[in-house]
Amino acid sequence: MLKKFLVLSIGLALWSGVASADIKSDLESGLSVTVALQNAIADGVTITNATADAVSAFPARAGEIIFAAVKMSPGLAGEIVMASATSGAEISVAVSEAIKAAPGKAGDIVAAAVRAVPEREIEITQAAILQNVDPGVVASATAAGRSIPSPFAPVSMPNTGIGRGGVTPYEGIASVS
Numbered sequence: 001m002l003k004k005f006l007v008l009s010i011g012l013a014l015w016s017g018v019a020s021a022d023i024k025s026d027l028e029s030g031l032s033v034t035v036a037l038q039n040a041i042a043d044g045v046t047i048t049n050a051t052a053d054a055v056s057a058f059p060a061r062a063g064e065i066i067f068a069a070v071k072m073s074p075g076l077a078g079e080i081v082m083a084s085a086t087s088g089a090e091i092s093v094a095v096s097e098a099i100k101a102a103p104g105k106a107g108d109i110v111a112a113a114v115r116a117v118p119e120r121e122i123e124i125t126q127a128a129i130l131q132n133v134d135p136g137v138v139a140s141a142t143a144a145g146r147s148i149p150s151p152f153a154p155v156s157m158p159n160t161g162i163g164r165g166g167v168t169p170y171e172g173i174a175s176v177s
Helices: 002-028 035-041 047-057 059-074 074-086 089-099 101-116 118-130 135-145
Strands: 167-170 172-175
Touching: 002 035, 002 047, 002 118, 002 172, 035 047, 035 059, 047 059, 047 074, 059 089, 074 089, 074 101, 089 101, 101 118, 101 135, 101 167
Parallel strands: none
Antiparallel strands: 167 172
């Protein structure tokens, strides 16, 4: 069983390296970003992974790559921005280009960017506002992107056994039910 797992793991690692090399070679050979991304998708690579690979290989072309990827798959705009940010794209460029490609997904894009690089929230907010996104949408999206729990979130109480009969101690107080 372990041998099969190792063979499968090595095979997947080699396959992903080939896909990465393909998008890189497609872009180096002068193909458009859209065609290079389409070729990667045809080879079985997700748009998110293809974008991340392309941004890693050509960080100076990150804006062009992100724009094309979001234009191709606007429903995945947030995921594309997150993958791009973790692959070396400047977050303000990623946010700006993604919003240009899919303005209706601005809230998702901003929230995803804040999740990816929360310490750059101010730059993300500025990039979105410079793309004429409603400040209310930006504020809601940045709040949604933060992983800070709400003070009004329901609190999970421990199972104390109350209602099942018997004596149940709870924080030093015994109750009989």
